[in-house]
Amino acid sequence: MTSTRMAVRRRAHSGAVTLKDVAERAGVAPITVSRALNAPDSVSAALRLQIDEAVSALGYVRNQYAGALASAASRIIPVIVPSLSNAVFIEVIQGIQQVLEEAGYQPLLGNTQYDLERESKLVATLLGWSPAGLIVAGMRHSERTRTLLRGYGRPLVEIMEYGAQPIDMNVGLSHIRAGEAMGRHLIERGYRQIGFIGGRLKQDYRAAQRFRGLDNALAAAGLPRRPPFEHDEKSSAAIGGDTLMQTLERAPELDALFFANDDLGVGALLRAQREGIPVPARVAIAGFNGLDISALTTPALTTIVSPRQRIGELAARKLLGRIHGEKPGPARVDVGFRLEIRAST
Amino acid sequence: MTSTRMAVRRRAHSGAVTLKDVAERAGVAPITVSRALNAPDSVSAALRLQIDEAVSALGYVRNQYAGALASAASRIIPVIVPSLSNAVFIEVIQGIQQVLEEAGYQPLLGNTQYDLERESKLVATLLGWSPAGLIVAGMRHSERTRTLLRGYGRPLVEIMEYGAQPIDMNVGLSHIRAGEAMGRHLIERGYRQIGFIGGRLKQDYRAAQRFRGLDNALAAAGLPRRPPFEHDEKSSAAIGGDTLMQTLERAPELDALFFANDDLGVGALLRAQREGIPVPARVAIAGFNGLDISALTTPALTTIVSPRQRIGELAARKLLGRIHGEKPGPARVDVGFRLEIRAST
DNA sequence: CAGACTTATGGTAGCGCAACCATGATTTTG
DNA sequence: CAAAATCATGGTTGCGCTACCATAAGTCTG
Numbered sequence: 001m002t003s004t005r006m007a008v009r010r011r012a013h014s015g016a017v018t019l020k021d022v023a024e025r026a027g028v029a030p031i032t033v034s035r036a037l038n039a040p041d042s043v044s045a046a047l048r049l050q051i052d053e054a055v056s057a058l059g060y061v062r063n064q065y066a067g068a069l070a071s072a073a074s075r076i077i078p079v080i081v082p083s084l085s086n087a088v089f090i091e092v093i094q095g096i097q098q099v100l101e102e103a104g105y106q107p108l109l110g111n112t113q114y115d116l117e118r119e120s121k122l123v124a125t126l127l128g129w130s131p132a133g134l135i136v137a138g139m140r141h142s143e144r145t146r147t148l149l150r151g152y153g154r155p156l157v158e159i160m161e162y163g164a165q166p167i168d169m170n171v172g173l174s175h176i177r178a179g180e181a182m183g184r185h186l187i188e189r190g191y192r193q194i195g196f197i198g199g200r201l202k203q204d205y206r207a208a209q210r211f212r213g214l215d216n217a218l219a220a221a222g223l224p225r226r227p228p229f230e231h232d233e234k235s236s237a238a239i240g241g242d243t244l245m246q247t248l249e250r251a252p253e254l255d256a257l258f259f260a261n262d263d264l265g266v267g268a269l270l271r272a273q274r275e276g277i278p279v280p281a282r283v284a285i286a287g288f289n290g291l292d293i294s295a296l297t298t299p300a301l302t303t304i305v306s307p308r309q310r311i312g313e314l315a316a317r318k319l320l321g322r323i324h325g326e327k328p329g330p331a332r333v334d335v336g337f338r339l340e341i342r343a344s345t
Numbered sequence: 346m347t348s349t350r351m352a353v354r355r356r357a358h359s360g361a362v363t364l365k366d367v368a369e370r371a372g373v374a375p376i377t378v379s380r381a382l383n384a385p386d387s388v389s390a391a392l393r394l395q396i397d398e399a400v401s402a403l404g405y406v407r408n409q410y411a412g413a414l415a416s417a418a419s420r421i422i423p424v425i426v427p428s429l430s431n432a433v434f435i436e437v438i439q440g441i442q443q444v445l446e447e448a449g450y451q452p453l454l455g456n457t458q459y460d461l462e463r464e465s466k467l468v469a470t471l472l473g474w475s476p477a478g479l480i481v482a483g484m485r486h487s488e489r490t491r492t493l494l495r496g497y498g499r500p501l502v503e504i505m506e507y508g509a510q511p512i513d514m515n516v517g518l519s520h521i522r523a524g525e526a527m528g529r530h531l532i533e534r535g536y537r538q539i540g541f542i543g544g545r546l547k548q549d550y551r552a553a554q555r556f557r558g559l560d561n562a563l564a565a566a567g568l569p570r571r572p573p574f575e576h577d578e579k580s581s582a583a584i585g586g587d588t589l590m591q592t593l594e595r596a597p598e599l600d601a602l603f604f605a606n607d608d609l610g611v612g613a614l615l616r617a618q619r620e621g622i623p624v625p626a627r628v629a630i631a632g633f634n635g636l637d638i639s640a641l642t643t644p645a646l647t648t649i650v651s652p653r654q655r656i657g658e659l660a661a662r663k664l665l666g667r668i669h670g671e672k673p674g675p676a677r678v679d680v681g682f683r684l685e686i687r688a689s690t
Numbered sequence: 691c692a693g694a695c696t697t698a699t700g701g702t703a704g705c706g707c708a709a710c711c712a713t714g715a716t717t718t719t720g
Numbered sequence: 721c722a723a724a725a726t727c728a729t730g731g732t733t734g735c736g737c738t739a740c741c742a743t744a745a746g747t748c749t750g
Contacts, residue, residue: 016475018736029700034738044698059493064473065414066736069705074410084439087432094429097456106453111442128409130361148404237638270641293582293638296615363706374730379708389728411706414735 017058025054037062068130077319078126080110080119080136082204085234087263088289088308089137092159095312096135103320105132114203120145127152133319139163139170140205155322157315161206162334169322170332171315175206178304178337179213182258182286185302187221189345191256191284194218196228197243197268198260199235207260210288214258226251235260240267245275248283256284256345262291262303269297269344284345290338299343307335362403370399382407413475422664423471425455425464425481427549430579432608433634433653434482437504440657441480448665450477459548465490472497478664484508484515485550500667502660506551507679514667515677516660520551523649523682524558527603527631530647532566534690536601536629539563541573542588542613543605544580552605555633559603571596580605585612590620593628601629601690607636607648614642614689629690635683644688652680 023030028047036043036051043051054060068074079096081089093109100107110126112119120142126134127148133155141149149156149167156168161175186194194214201208211228218225229247233239240259244267248254259265265287272279279285279299287294290305314333322328368375373392381388381396388396399405413419424441426434438454445452455471457464465487471479472493478500486494494501494512501513506520531539539559546553556573563570574592578584585604589612593599604610610632617624624630624644632639635650659678667673 016736019738020736030736031701031738032699035699038738042698047699061469061473063414063475063736065410065419065475066705067738069408069410069414069707070736070738072705072739084435084442090429090432090435097429097454101456108451109442109454111446124406128406130408130410237641241641266638267641270638270643274641274643293611293615296582296586296612296619298615298619361706364708365706375706376708376731377729380729383708387728392729408706411735412708414705414737415707415709417708417735 016063017060018063019060021058022051022054022060025058026050072130074130074132075105076108076129076131077105077316078108078110078123078129078131078134080112080122080126080134082112082114082137084109084111086261087291088261088306091308092137092312092315095309095314096316097312099313099316099320105320107135114200116140116142116145120148123148132323133157135159135315135319138206139166141167155319157319159311159315161209162332166332168331169315169318171311171318171335172333173306173311173335173337175209176213176216178288178306179210179215179258180217181213181337181339182210182288182302182304183214183217185339185341186256186258186284186286186345187217187223189256189284191345192223193251193254194223194256194258195226195247195251195254196258196260197231197240197247197264198228199231199233199239199264201228201230201260204260207288210258210260235263237263237267237270240264241271241274244268244271244285248277254283256280256286258286258288260288262287262289262294262301265301265303265344266291266294266297269299269301273298280343280345286345290340295340295342297344302342302345303340305338305340307337311335361408362405363408364405366403367396367399367405370403371395417475419475419477420450421453421474421476422450422661423453423455423468423474423476423479425457425467425471425479427457427459427482429454429456431606432636433606433651436653437482437657437660440654440659441661442657444658444661444665450665452480459545461485461487461490465493468493477668478502480504480660480664483551484511486512500664502664504656504660506554507677511677513676514660514663516656516663516680517678518651518656518680518682520554521558521561523633523651524555524560524603525562526558526682526684527555527633527647527649528559528562528566530684530686531601531603531629531631531690532562532568534601534629536690537568538596538599539568539601539603540571540592540596540599541603541605542576542585542592542609543573544576544578544584544609546573546575546605549605552633555603555605580608582608582612582615585609586616586619589613589616589630593622599628601625601631603631603633605633607632607634607639607646610646610648610689611636611639611642614644614646618643624689631690635685640685640687642689647687647690648685650683650685652682656680 019030019033023033033051036048110122123145135157137160139158158166158170160172162172196211196214198207231243268285287301287303290303294301294303364375364378368378378396381393455467468490480502482505484503503511503515505517507517541556541559543552576588613630632646632648635648639646639648
């Protein structure tokens with residue numbers, strides 16, 4: 001009876017080549033094949049050769065699900081960023097991807113669209129992949145996200161900003177200090193009416209931190225402080241140009257403008273050029289990020305260079321280090337920034 | 346004896362909340378919970394409520410591996426691109442990601458770095474995820490890649506270019522025709538000494554196709570044809586500026602330059618401006634892709650706009666359609682392009 | 691050279707879920 | 721109103737791999 005059932009119940013399987021097939025061809029036990037693939041040193045050279053032959057002859061590809069299920073460990077590393085349309089995150093992802101791929105790990109992309117609710121849902125979903133670790137942009141999370149992440153108990157790196165209370169590890173830079181540095185530079189250059197332009201500062205709170213830095217510098221120098229000139233659209237060069245014009249109309253006394261990022265800054269510069277507004281004579285323009293193109297405009301754009309790709313690489317390295325149980329380095333890394341003074345200020 | 350063994354052999358499992366835990370709390374069988382989650386309509390409203398309560402009370406997260414292993418089906422869709430440093434692919438990925446995420450599918454990023462060998466390895470690795478479908482940039486693959494893909498037998502979309510022999514489905518545009526269109530435009534405008542500038546054309550064969558298009562147009566018009574001016578570095582605005590200067594020195598007779606992409610074109614334009622080279626009076630400059638910034642330079646850059654995000658969305662939609670067994674649309678979609686004539690030509 | 695230790699290989703069970711079949715309850719049909 | 725059809729739920733098995741333990745063979749020690 002039982003045997004009948006078993007026969008009947010055989011499930012149509014995927015038809016793919018399995019470990020067992022390889023083992024049969026190589027004349028060894030499946031577990032030996034498993035070892036030959038996962039820890040080659042633990043298998044004799046002779047068997048390893050036979051097994052390698054069988055693997056390539058049959059075109060065997062390891063079933064990731066079975067492996068992950070059996071070992072309760074995966075080589076998945078979710079990377080959660082607020083946006084994909086921003087060149088900055090792309091470069092970070094590039095850095096991460098390069099390091100992870102070399103080590104045989106697979107990044108899983110998650111996009112929160114600057115929404116903490118979405119972030120929380122994303123984290124929950126991505127935890128279903130039993131990740132070996134996680135990389136998350138930013139240090140502001142909903143309480144639920146924090147609970148999930150802390151409860152998960154695997155290595156985690158929060159990136160982009162450098163902050164005091166990382167959940168686990170942290171690789172980034174201080175946007176406040178970057179803003180202060182830019183503020184001090186503008187003040188030193190003799191500008192006295194300095195404004196900040198950025199978009200959606202409640203969501204893009206790192207841009208807001210740069211504003212705060214500028215504001216600190218202005219306060220310290222006893223110069224007039226202004227609320228940021230905020231726009232509602234996604235940052236882009238076109239918006240940078242538009243806001244430049246609007247802002248100069250609304251506040252003609254301004255003699256310097258610090259843009260929240262280089263997309264805006266470059267756009268403003270190109271627009272100024274087109275409109276015949278002399279930069280920096282009429283108004284100085286500064287950006288943030290150090291995109292390649294910022295060096296090529298006329299005048300070139302003063303900006304703060306953030307080591308974006310390096311943040312990604314470093315975060316991935318620290319994560320892998322912890323996953324592999326190496327001795328932990330510092331929990332927090334400040335990658336710093338570089339003020340690049342060019343002709344636009 | 347057996348029971349002792351069983352007791353001893355219990356494996357330390359992940360400790361996560363499982364379907365069984367939810368089932369116990371809700372007072373139903375595990376399979377019912379499974380159904381409540383995967384096909385809510387097949388379970389009575391009362392039970393569904395109990396189950397939902399138990400799920401959120403316990404913080405249950407579905408184990409992706411167990412599900413995929415049991416059902417021999419996954420919600421993974423690998424996306425294989427030749428580069429991540431290129432804005433073009435980012436936008437494609439964005440389009441894909443958006444559509445897939447809405448439908449509950451997860452893209453897996455693969456980067457071939459324009460290397461067909463790497464592509465083949467990547468495909469093999471990614472097939473280990475039993476993908477529901479695949480998206481691959483380009484239609485040139487090694488024989489091994491083709492064999493793998495054809496053998497896999499699940500929906501596949503080749504994107505970016507529009508070609509005659511897709512393995513399965515195809516969404517893209519004809520780069521040859523785009524090159525021809527740009528060539529005809531330049532000829533019509535009265536330029537007679539037209540050159541092409543691009544990098545690594547053997548690998549970036551889509552750029553080479555754009556050159557071929559230009560060359561066709563020149564041949565048809567009986568105008569002088571030249572081999573492309575090729576550089577060895579990755580395309581960037583800085584390289585665009587450098588190659589502009591070198592090319593004008595080597596071939597001062599040129600009156601128009603078609604750059605393989607907008608990064609190069611914008612860089613050339615900015616450099617011309619800086620060097621005081623009048624565009625288009627001394628030399629006309631054209632690009633390809635239609636990056637936002639190309640509209641903002643002075644003069645604005647004539648370019649060919651490719652619907653990058655749309656390619657991604659469309660590819661993802663067609664893939665999902667096939668995965669869900671909807672009636673197949675056309676196997677090949679030509680998304681076309683738009684010649685954007687601006688002041689630089 | 692006996693006993694302890696190391697190394698290479700194998701057997702078995704189980705990871706968590708969904709497919710498959712079974713069953714009992716409910717509804718429909720002639 | 722009995723038989724058939726439908727529906728909701730459950731029991732059992734297996735997806736393909738690796739953890740755990742067992743075992744046989746080889747190596748070392750004094």
